[in-house]
Amino acid sequence: MGEALDRGRDFLQSIDPELEKILGERYDELVPEFSESLVETIYGRVYSRPGLDIKTRLISTIAALTAQGAQTSPQLRINIKNALNVGVTKQEICEVIFQMSLYGGMPAMINALNTAKDVFAELGD
Structure with a gap:
């Protein structure tokens, strides 16, 4: 290896x-x-x-996947779970997704929020 x-x-x-x-x-x-x-x-x-801590890397990944749109939902789901695992808060995740409405558009942001909502529900948050 x-x-x-x-x-x-x-x-x-x-x-x-x-x-x-x-x-x-x-x-x-x-x-x-x-x-x-x-x-x-x-x-x-x-x-x-x-150069970057893992929280920043995962927040950046969530932002990029959100801006790319709904086709990234499976990857977004994994990265939201991983972000929560390292201490990123639900509020931080939702805010970065909301911020991406400026760059990926409202439909991409809404789809990402729906994915986040599903992940939060699955995890009982």
């Missing part, structure tokens, strides 16, 4: 320990080693970089 894959796996242990397994079960049959590639690239090379 490479250094970045190890970093990615270590990183995921703190925010979403089941994610690699879930991705592997869903996609590795279609694209061999997909889950490892994603963990290595996203979490081992990008999210674990110095």
Whole structure:
């Protein structure tokens, strides 16, 4: 295993320990080693970089996914859960989503708020 894959796996242990397994079960049959590639690239090379704390990275990710629109709802759902796991508040998540109405439009913001609302309900918040 490479250094970045190890970093990615270590990183995921703190925010979403089941994610690699879930991705592997869903996609590795279609694209061999997909889950490892994603963990290595996203979490081992990008999210674990110095310079930004994890809360800021997740808030930035939520903002970007919101601005991209409804097609990112599955990824938005995962990142909202992970943000909550590291201490980002529901209010902070909702405010960053609302802020994106200026950049992604009202429909994108409303779709993201609906996703957030669903995640909050699933988690009993």
